[in-house]
Amino acid sequence: MESLQVPSLEQLRREVWEANLGIFRAGLVTMHSGNASGIDRRRGLVIIKPSGMDYEKLRPADLAVTDLEGRRVQGRWKPSVDLPHHLYIYERRPAIGGIIHTHSNYATSFAALGRSIPAYLTAIADEFGDEIPCAPYVDNAGDHVGEAVVKCLGQAPAVLLAQHGAFAFGSTPRAAFKAAVMLEDVAKTCHLALLLGKPRALPPNEVRKWYGRYHTTYGQRKKP
């Protein structure tokens, strides 16, 4: 998932800001719940939403910039209290360049039950390439959240966390944003289907066909 072009820190800051604004505008977060971050691995810096600030008032300069141990190096505001989870995941998953944490309603309704979301839909195959797994409940001490997420993280760029919420990943903050939005979208459709009847998961070989097409022929080679 690693992106080939290395953006400048200011480009990354802008992308992290857009991802934070994006999850708010897409209705994935409420008040101050949730956060988006991005990592600049060359410089050893992480950019993340500050704690408890209104999304719609957030400016790029308000974002917190920390080193990989979480020490603030830029910005006047304290970083999100979830920063340790982001750092833990970045350290163990070098292909990840952006992380988003939300309590979006439909995804979290599966998490409330400790349920994963099977690949009921071609959209899940396209975007996630597998079911979206749910990590067991953990408390907020130390690295418990980060450990639970990393242990559970497989093919799909998203993990549910029981009784808690969702994490979404990408090679960039923008890609993580897309995963977070698509997670809530497919969670909603799957929820609606489960209320009407018993959907069946696509078999693994069908999932691979959709994922393969989506990740080879889709999109633009030159940047739109």
Added chain:
Amino acid sequence: MESLQVPSLEQLRREVWEANLGIFRAGLVTMHSGNASGIDRRRGLVIIKPSGMDYEKLRPADLAVTDLEGRRVQGRWKPSVDLPHHLYIYERRPAIGGIIHTHSNYATSFAALGRSIPAYLTAIADEFGDEIPCAPYVDNAGDHVGEAVVKCLGQAPAVLLAQHGAFAFGSTPRAAFKAAVMLEDVAKTCHLALLLGKPRALPPNEVRKWYGRYHTTYGQRKKP
């Protein structure tokens, strides 16, 4: 469903652009899922959304224009990967002038179960004139999607595709847009009713009465 006035290519481009923007604003598509196209049969050209581009940034000039074999003749962006399905349907259904593909949540919740939407409501009779059928699951190889849709397409200007999403049709992109929006609207009401109890389909002769009135006395003769 064929429209009488033949619009210029630029009028068609604008209408296809409005339909793509419209499905985004109406909440029928998420991120880049879904696409709208239109055909100019006299010139042998199809206009369709480019692959993987943000709806809200799309300008009319960004749309891809192809011939009936899918060769790009205008536009700098690759057309939607769903273009072959659109072309297959246009070829077999000469009355169709606009096609929209979405994974809109309520319609797709029926599709997830392979269920058609019976004519439970006068709004379904008005707009669709019949139940909205669901084609069986097919993979994305060759013309499988196009074949499944065409085989299933009857009176109603919409078809669900199992575990996948929805296609909506019209004599123009604008008419297809209306069918796509109304499909999601009636799917939502039917879903809500099915959670509360057992709705009954209107008998065929009642469906005909509503459809007949709607398609003879409704709307304005001169263009508003």
Added chain:
Amino acid sequence: MESLQVPSLEQLRREVWEANLGIFRAGLVTMHSGNASGIDRRRGLVIIKPSGMDYEKLRPADLAVTDLEGRRVQGRWKPSVDLPHHLYIYERRPAIGGIIHTHSNYATSFAALGRSIPAYLTAIADEFGDEIPCAPYVDNAGDHVGEAVVKCLGQAPAVLLAQHGAFAFGSTPRAAFKAAVMLEDVAKTCHLALLLGKPRALPPNEVRKWYGRYHTTYGQRKKP
């Protein structure tokens, strides 16, 4: 429900226009479904949405003005095909000054099942003073819709129509708009409650207490 001040025809036109725009912005109508009207009983005129026109493009001057037999006296556009139902109701219910017809999703999910909405909530008691009844299914011939609605119309300023939609009423178009919006709001809450358990209707004497307070002490005497 009769209002004391008689507005000018232009004031009524503006209010009917606001009600049509309002039901669109409140999400009660989709594409062209639904319509709002108002009556000027002194002049013997009814103002109503034209048939099949986009709500967001509608200007006050586009509204159709008819006499009480439905003959157009102003406006270049054909009135809504539902005009006969509005006229039928205005004729039989002299206290009604505004009528709104929608297929709003939650209200219509009850109508799909032919179910009334009992006074489960104090908000229903406040606004409707009774359960919201559901008239049996009728076809669209002659005055069938108008007859079914009038026969069913009691204390509550709203009636559901089986497998069809909802009608809301008021002494003015603005009051009818409020009833239409509140109908969908309470229908949604009642629907959600019915999915979780078995709500109980408030007893009639409790309903009367809420209705009484709301209709004596609520609001401003001078016009805000």
Added chain:
Amino acid sequence: MESLQVPSLEQLRREVWEANLGIFRAGLVTMHSGNASGIDRRRGLVIIKPSGMDYEKLRPADLAVTDLEGRRVQGRWKPSVDLPHHLYIYERRPAIGGIIHTHSNYATSFAALGRSIPAYLTAIADEFGDEIPCAPYVDNAGDHVGEAVVKCLGQAPAVLLAQHGAFAFGSTPRAAFKAAVMLEDVAKTCHLALLLGKPRALPPNEVRKWYGRYHTTYGQRKKP
């Protein structure tokens, strides 16, 4: 919950106005349902929404200012008919500086059934520190509503009221707004989870861990 800085009356007026506008924009109220208030305990004044006025037209100067017995001391409009409930609660709970009353759909669906919302989610532990209780049904006579709310009010800054709606509290109107928004958000997720299966409440010691972290390390010390 008492705030340390005492704002001027004009600052409080602005905050009450923002809370009223906020509950409307967040979709927690419909038409004129619901209201937000704030108290200036030093001056012995309460500021509250006027009765029956459109939220989107409300200006700060339109708010009603009353003394602690509910006598209007500023403003040309009558205060909300729910003012006595606000005054009753302010008198018995000196730590409360802002109160919000809504009939928000998901919270009220629990209230319709007289059901509390257990701490199914870490977000409930974070924000409410306990389950959100539901007071039994009371009519609107005298102080019945205020009494029922105060008797039920525990750790969580929100109370449901059976067959009626919700009250949310904070040390300031802004804090009460956050509680009202988060209440509807967690009510929605819990509702969705209850439709899919049987969520389990977090044990009290787990609730305390989340609440403790959220109320010690979260947010900014200096005002953003």
